[in-house]
Amino acid sequence: MHVLVVGGGGREHAIVWALSKSPKVTKLSCAPGNAGIAALAQCVPVKATDVEGMVDWARENAVDFVMVAPDDPLALGMVDALEAAGIPAFGPRANAAVIEASKAFSKDLMAKYHIPTARYQTFTELESALAYVREQGAPIVVKADGLALGKGVIVAQSVEEAEEAVRAMMADKKFGEAGTKVVIEECMTGPEVTVLAFCDGKHLVPMPASQDHKRAFDGNQGPNTGGMGSIAPVACYTPDLAQVCMETIFQPTVDAMAAEGRPFQGVLYFGLMLTPQGPKVVEYNSRFGDPECQSVLSLLESDLMDILLACRNGTLDQTEIRWKAGAACCLVLASGGYPGSYRKGLPITGLEEAGKTAVVFHAGTARNDSGELVTGGGRVLGVTAVGGDLDEAIRGAYASAEHIHFEGMQFRTDIGRAF
Numbered sequence: 001m002h003v004l005v006v007g008g009g010g011r012e013h014a015i016v017w018a019l020s021k022s023p024k025v026t027k028l029s030c031a032p033g034n035a036g037i038a039a040l041a042q043c044v045p046v047k048a049t050d051v052e053g054m055v056d057w058a059r060e061n062a063v064d065f066v067m068v069a070p071d072d073p074l075a076l077g078m079v080d081a082l083e084a085a086g087i088p089a090f091g092p093r094a095n096a097a098v099i100e101a102s103k104a105f106s107k108d109l110m111a112k113y114h115i116p117t118a119r120y121q122t123f124t125e126l127e128s129a130l131a132y133v134r135e136q137g138a139p140i141v142v143k144a145d146g147l148a149l150g151k152g153v154i155v156a157q158s159v160e161e162a163e164e165a166v167r168a169m170m171a172d173k174k175f176g177e178a179g180t181k182v183v184i185e186e187c188m189t190g191p192e193v194t195v196l197a198f199c200d201g202k203h204l205v206p207m208p209a210s211q212d213h214k215r216a217f218d219g220n221q222g223p224n225t226g227g228m229g230s231i232a233p234v235a236c237y238t239p240d241l242a243q244v245c246m247e248t249i250f251q252p253t254v255d256a257m258a259a260e261g262r263p264f265q266g267v268l269y270f271g272l273m274l275t276p277q278g279p280k281v282v283e284y285n286s287r288f289g290d291p292e293c294q295s296v297l298s299l300l301e302s303d304l305m306d307i308l309l310a311c312r313n314g315t316l317d318q319t320e321i322r323w324k325a326g327a328a329c330c331l332v333l334a335s336g337g338y339p340g341s342y343r344k345g346l347p348i349t350g351l352e353e354a355g356k357t358a359v360v361f362h363a364g365t366a367r368n369d370s371g372e373l374v375t376g377g378g379r380v381l382g383v384t385a386v387g388g389d390l391d392e393a394i395r396g397a398y399a400s401a402e403h404i405h406f407e408g409m410q411f412r413t414d415i416g417r418a419f
Contacts, residue, residue: 010363036362146178229415336408
């Protein structure tokens with residue numbers, strides 16, 4: 001079976017790595033891929049958002065199955081286009097991917113079907129949004145409605161900060177059209193947990209709970225990033241809590257999407273806040289999180305290809321999914337200056353030694369004209385270790401990362417220990 005994975009970051013490297021272990025997969029391609037993915041798959045020079053180009057390449061190269069990993073192509077309808085061309089694909093269709101692509105849609109869905117979440121209002125007029133902020137006070141959360149590379153959410157600690165966020169989104173178009181509409185909601189408190197779930201439109205199977213670390217610096221300080229590291233599973237997410245979430249959030253969400261004529265097939269990301277009043281939804285994503293994916297898939301024992309096929313074919317309830325005991329930790333090594341401006345093209349050393357004790361997933365890497373491995377993005381590598389317990393996994397990730405060097409390399413020293 002020739003499988004094409006769409007995307008080119010650390011999440012996609014983890015997916016390609018997991019699929020490479022499947023006896024069903026005889027050939028792997030990845031578009032556009034990266035320097036690490038190139039060791040496992042043919043990298044294809046087609047942009048992840050080029051729907052027509054991806055369909056053409058898949059058809060011309062006899063691809064049997066496509067796994068669409070990132071949010072943008074899902075929202076653009078890549079799965080719809082592939083399926084229309086007779087090419088089986090994994091991921092939600094555009095009318096279901098809207099659960100991530102529009103925060104207003106997802107909040108309205110939760111309100112309609114009584115799924116617990118923060119109180120909110122949606123605005124398309126700047127002055128109305130500013131008036132609401134002043135009326136509610138702070139802390140308060142301001143969200144761009146559309147996709148903004150995971151950076152369209154501001155947790156404002158003051159009214160002034162909230163007003164600034166609203167103006168940046170609605171007037172200054174900081175996130176382009178994504179901020180034309182904003183959602184303003186109450187600020188919830190409690191530990192945050194991510195639960196990814198495989199879905200086939202009717203059934204879902206949750207994966208081990210994970211936690212990512214969004215802030216750039218130790219102690220959850222500094223600007224928000226795409227994620228500086230992750231762990232799985234999470235001690236505070238108990239079996240009792242998991243049952244509550246299944247009954248009040250997970251299955252009701254899948255049922256709600258089906259009732260709306262938007263059956264969700266793919267990976268549904270539940271961003272949860274474990275509040276004093278019980279678990280509530282912070283956000284939905286329509287795909288694997290990054291870097292949560294790297295930790296979670298490191299614990300998967302079952303054949304990922306079998307699961308992807310079951311999600312697409314509606315047979316997830318007949319599919320056994322097994323996980324390793326123990327825990328995993330993914331430590332992100334980032335370019336100096338990230339998430340602000342940073343240099344590219346800096347040589348990377350030490351990967352072979354690090355790879356002896358951990359799996360090093362490439363996120364932003366490339367080859368220069370001399371064939372050297374160099375930095376090519378803000379988040380460069382995700383050093384991922386598995387251990388008998390969380391402490392062992394964390395120690396393993398950090399010990400392996402000590403072998404890796406590139407100029408300006410930055411990382412947090414408290415992944416798995418700061419919540």
